[in-house]
Amino acid sequence: MLNTYLNGVIFCFVLIAAIGVQNLYVIEQGLAKNRIFLVCLLSFLGDCVLFGFGVFGIGAIALKNQNFMLLLGSCGAIFLLLYGATSLKSAIQGTHFAKIKSAKPQSLKATTLKTLAISLLNPHAYIDTFIIVGGFCATLENTAKSYFYTGAITASFVWFFALGYSSKMLSRFFTNPKIWRVLDSLIACLMFYIAFLIIKFIMQNLGYL
Numbered sequence: 424m425l426n427t428y429l430n431g432v433i434f435c436f437v438l439i440a441a442i443g444v445q446n447l448y449v450i451e452q453g454l455a456k457n458r459i460f461l462v463c464l465l466s467f468l469g470d471c472v473l474f475g476f477g478v479f480g481i482g483a484i485a486l487k488n489q490n491f492m493l494l495l496g497s498c499g500a501i502f503l504l505l506y507g508a509t510s511l512k513s514a515i516q517g518t519h520f521a522k523i524k525s526a527k528p529q530s531l532k533a534t535t536l537k538t539l540a541i542s543l544l545n546p547h548a549y550i551d552t553f554i555i556v557g558g559f560c561a562t563l564e565n566t567a568k569s570y571f572y573t574g575a576i577t578a579s580f581v582w583f584f585a586l587g588y589s590s591k592m593l594s595r596f597f598t599n600p601k602i603w604r605v606l607d608s609l610i611a612c613l614m615f616y617i618a619f620l621i622i623k624f625i626m627q628n629l630g631y632l
Contacts, residue, residue, distance in 0.1 A: 424570045427563070431574020434559065435474065438551045439582045444503070444617065445548065447610050448541045449583060453590025454606075458534045463587040465535065469542030470552075470579035477552035478560045478572040493625055499544040500621040506541075507614030514607035517600050546621055 440446075445466060452462045475481070529537070542548065556575070560568050 424567065427567045427570040428574040428577075431571035432578045433574075434571075435556065435575035436578040436582060438555065439470070439579055443547050444545050444610075444613060445541050446586060447606075447613065448538075449587050450590045451606065451610065452534075452538075453587045454594045456591055456594055457529055458531070459587045459591050461531070461534055462538050463583045465538040466542055466583045467576070467580050469539065469548075470583075471576050473543075473548055473552040474556060474572060474575045474579070477554075477556040478568050478575065480557065480561070489628065493628060495544070495549070496546065496621045496625050499546050500618045500625070502540055502544045503614045503618040503621070507611045507618065510607045510614065511611035514604045514611060517604050546617060 449462055449466060453459050560571060563571060
């Protein structure tokens with residue numbers, strides 16, 4: 424069973440470590456020194472839920488419900504477009520660095536809601552956990568699934584806290600507004616691209632494409 428646990432660690436670490444919306448968000452919050460413990464904890468807990476759905480087969484059932492997928496996709500696309508627009512505005516105006524220097528950390532409520540939205544409205548998370556992880560775990564016995572799940576959430580815990588706090592420690596080097604413009608531009612482009620893919624998926628399922 425140790426091998427199954429390690430498979431869970433390695434398999435899911437590779438998925439989590441890929442550059443995506445959630446990782447860029449955690450890096451951004453770490454550099455901004457904005458409630459990084461809460462951000463890392465909520466990101467980890469979100470993975471606990473999604474990996475649980477994927478590993479134990481609940482995600483496969485949800486994916487068969489077209490209305491659920493369209494609703495999820497619509498909410499995700501709207502959120503990504505709004506977040507992308509905010510990042511693009513910061514990149515153009517170069518205001519992100521100034522806000523970080525002068526503003527207080529976001530409120531507990533705002534940080535919580537934003538982090539949960541990033542974690543649970545992120546389409547890539549559902550692809551990774553429901554389809555990729557779910558497909559792999561469909562071949563495992565129930566006992567093995569528990570070990571795999573433990574390995575998966577171990578990888579998530581280590582990754583998010585390492586990413587968040589390493590970003591926080593590096594924040595003193597990110598004192599150039601140009602760096603923040605590049606980061607905001609990267610985030611905006613990624614948000615808009617993923618939103619485009621989601622909208623395309625929705626239009627195809629509705630028969631418009």
